[in-house]
Amino acid sequence: MPDTKHLKDLTTQVRRDILRMVHKVNSGHPGGSLGCAEFFVSLYNEIMDTNATFNMDGRDEDIFFLSNGHISPVYYSVLARSGYFSIDELNTFRLLDSRLQGHPTTHEGLPGIRIASGSLGQGMSVALGAAQAKKLNGDNHLVYSLHGDGELQEGQNWEAIMYASAKKVDNLISTIDLNGKQIDGATDDVLPMGSIKNKFEAFGWSVVEIEEGNNIDAILEGMADAKSKTGKRKPVCVLLKTVMGNGIDFMMHTHAWHGKAPNDEQLAIGLAQNPETLGDY
Amino acid sequence: MKTYENQGNKDTRSGFGAGLTELGKTNENVVALCADLIGSLKMDDFKNNHPERFFQIGIAEANMIGIAAGLTIGGKIPFTGTFANFSTGRVYDQIRQSVVYSGKNVKICASHAGITLGEDGATHQILEDIGLMKMLPGMTVINTCDYNQTKAATLAIAEHNGPVYLRFGRPKVANFTNEDQTFEIGKAVTLTEGTDVTIVATGHLVWEALKASKVLHEKGISAEVINIHTIKPLDDKAILDSVRKTGCIVTAEEHNYLGGLGESVSRVLAKHLPTPQEYVATNDTFGESGTPAQLMEKYGLNSNAIIKATENVLKRK
Numbered sequence: 001m002p003d004t005k006h007l008k009d010l011t012t013q014v015r016r017d018i019l020r021m022v023h024k025v026n027s028g029h030p031g032g033s034l035g036c037a038e039f040f041v042s043l044y045n046e047i048m049d050t051n052a053t054f055n056m057d058g059r060d061e062d063i064f065f066l067s068n069g070h071i072s073p074v075y076y077s078v079l080a081r082s083g084y085f086s087i088d089e090l091n092t093f094r095l096l097d098s099r100l101q102g103h104p105t106t107h108e109g110l111p112g113i114r115i116a117s118g119s120l121g122q123g124m125s126v127a128l129g130a131a132q133a134k135k136l137n138g139d140n141h142l143v144y145s146l147h148g149d150g151e152l153q154e155g156q157n158w159e160a161i162m163y164a165s166a167k168k169v170d171n172l173i174s175t176i177d178l179n180g181k182q183i184d185g186a187t188d189d190v191l192p193m194g195s196i197k198n199k200f201e202a203f204g205w206s207v208v209e210i211e212e213g214n215n216i217d218a219i220l221e222g223m224a225d226a227k228s229k230t231g232k233r234k235p236v237c238v239l240l241k242t243v244m245g246n247g248i249d250f251m252m253h254t255h256a257w258h259g260k261a262p263n264d265e266q267l268a269i270g271l272a273q274n275p276e277t278l279g280d281y
Numbered sequence: 282m283k284t285y286e287n288q289g290n291k292d293t294r295s296g297f298g299a300g301l302t303e304l305g306k307t308n309e310n311v312v313a314l315c316a317d318l319i320g321s322l323k324m325d326d327f328k329n330n331h332p333e334r335f336f337q338i339g340i341a342e343a344n345m346i347g348i349a350a351g352l353t354i355g356g357k358i359p360f361t362g363t364f365a366n367f368s369t370g371r372v373y374d375q376i377r378q379s380v381v382y383s384g385k386n387v388k389i390c391a392s393h394a395g396i397t398l399g400e401d402g403a404t405h406q407i408l409e410d411i412g413l414m415k416m417l418p419g420m421t422v423i424n425t426c427d428y429n430q431t432k433a434a435t436l437a438i439a440e441h442n443g444p445v446y447l448r449f450g451r452p453k454v455a456n457f458t459n460e461d462q463t464f465e466i467g468k469a470v471t472l473t474e475g476t477d478v479t480i481v482a483t484g485h486l487v488w489e490a491l492k493a494s495k496v497l498h499e500k501g502i503s504a505e506v507i508n509i510h511t512i513k514p515l516d517d518k519a520i521l522d523s524v525r526k527t528g529c530i531v532t533a534e535e536h537n538y539l540g541g542l543g544e545s546v547s548r549v550l551a552k553h554l555p556t557p558q559e560y561v562a563t564n565d566t567f568g569e570s571g572t573p574a575q576l577m578e579k580y581g582l583n584s585n586a587i588i589k590a591t592e593n594v595l596k597r598k
Contacts, residue, residue, distance in 0.1 A: 056354065057354060057355055057356050058354055058355065059355065059356075063354070065351075105382065105383070106382075106383045106384055107382055107383070107384065114354050115350065115351075115354075115379060115383050115385075116378050116379065116382045116383045117378070118378065119374050119377075119378045121343075122343075122347050122374075122375055122378060122379050123347075124347070125343070125344045125345075125346070125347020125348050125350075125351065125375075125379070126347045126348070126350050126351040126354075126379055127351060128344075128347070128348050128351060129347065129348035129349060129350060129351020129352040129353075129354070129359075130351040130352070130354045130355060131351070132336070132348070132351070132352060133351065133352045133353075133354060133355025133356070133357050134355060136312070136333065136334070136355070136357065137355055137356070139355070155343075156343040156344060156347065156375070159339075159341035159343060159344035160344050160347065160348075162339075162341070163338065163339065163341065163344055163348075166339075167336075
């Protein structure tokens with residue numbers, strides 16, 4: 001079994017990074033970032049098979065695309081703490097001349113990023129192309145992607161979801177962050193989407209549900225299940241049920257912290273709830 | 282005066298198809314994607330010869346652009362094919378974020394550009410695409426004039442590392458450039474040398490400019506005709522060298538005068554050498570149904586329009 005104690009410590013540290021990054025520049029998206037901290041930590045430390053050195057082509061390794069690019073704080077923190085770049089660089093988040101732009105981009109050459117995202121709904125198509133390139137190259141590694149649930153309101157997703165099963169792209173695991181929230185409120189209030197599970201199944205995907213998307217053991221088990229479903233002529237969807245703002249009590253279960261930074265006092269409370277484990281940047 | 286012979290009317294889209302067929306044999310990294318318009322884009326040969334490298338996307342252009350961006354990650358050189366309208370306006374944000382801002386080596390190949398698409402009418406006749414594409418930082422924009430040049434351009438863009446918009450058309454038009462030409466991105470081609478007026482044309486208007494130059498020659502007007510196949514990066518030097526000689530310029534394109542070649546030329550001239558200029562282009566309007574020839578006449582996009590514009594610009598010298 002993997003050392004989940006280390007993963008939990010890492011998650012706590014990542015939460016601190018997220019809070020401190022957005023607090024420093026008084027902008028950014030902590031809510032969704034915190035909700036996906038356990039997923040990113042698990043993905044980069046246990047789930048994916050990645051090469052030590054970053055290469056844009058990602059040959060002979062698993063690769064990941066973040067479609068809901070606004071949760072860049074968790075992405076940057078986990079990339080840095082996985083060795084893609086120095087954790088000191090987290091200090092530059094959203095500052096002028098930084099490689100850590102508000103939304104992730106390849107434009108400034110930040111290792112670990114293979115596509116720009118931010119304008120929603122584009123990541124699954126890109127992941128599909130990369131997955132098909134892997135097949136052409138005889139590369140048996142997998143492509144992972146992450147999408148917000150609100151993001152599924154963008155129509156391009158459904159073009160991609162239809163295509164993926166029609167073309168039997170079975171080396172792709174697309175995870176949907178089911179936190180039930182978007183900027184204007186609950187997804188069920190803004191635009192109810194019904195059963196996302198039924199929709200993916202109707203479109204010909206294998207679906208794995210992770211009920212406790214903020215529990216590392218549950219994530220590892222669910223993602224192992226998802227992996228076992230690859231290579232069977234169907235794309236694989238993981239429905240990851242998370243709590244927005246997870247780990248900071250006053251940020252949890254609300255959409256209020258989607259794109260809002262904590263003030264000094266709120267930062268202190270949030271950090272106190274997540275004591276330093278592996279060292280702040 | 283140097284003259285050019287029409288080797289027989291051919292559509293530029295077939296030049297694209299022929300280029301793609303050749304790339305299929307010579308470059309194993311080239312892959313092709315199409316959104317349900319294989320026949321219209323002349324991609325049948327590539328599809329039949331290399332089914333594993335051909336991706337039928339269905340009627341889903343946004344997905345096509347994203348998939349193309351993804352295919353570059355793994356070293357592929359994707360060529361997407363659909364009509365110009367669906368290649369640009371419909372998928373502007375996908376091109377902007379997933380392709381150009383992300384620095385992906387995708388070739389967006391667009392047929393049925395402009396008004397000569399004909400009877401389908403304005404929903405399909407995009408006259409704004411050059412403007413949309415040239416505004417994207419780092420995008421290369423090419424509009425070829427005939428079959429041979431389109432084939433040569435298709436081969437050339439595969440060798441260029443970076444996003445490219447390649448614009449061509451539907452109707453059969455004069456094929457007059459050399460079959461064995463080397464296509465140099467960003468390098469204008471001076472077709473005839475002249476001293477009274479510079480005519481800078483792109484796409485289907487290049488042959489019209491040559492026709493106009495013959496008539497002008499008979500009227501004692503010496504026109505220098507320049508084929509600008511690359512609108513971005515623009516060959517500033519070729520334009521400036523020519524107008525230094527002639528002192529006036531006509532630009533001609535199958536596109537809105539806003540955002541097209543004419544505006545790019547104006548920018549160069551305004552900065553370096555203010556010069557009288559007349560525009561042969563559509564006048565901020567949508568098109569309509571009709572035959573290509575009828576539409577070119579009605580919207581002022583043929584040799585007659587170029588002659589008139591030349592006479593006007595000469596008065597302003």
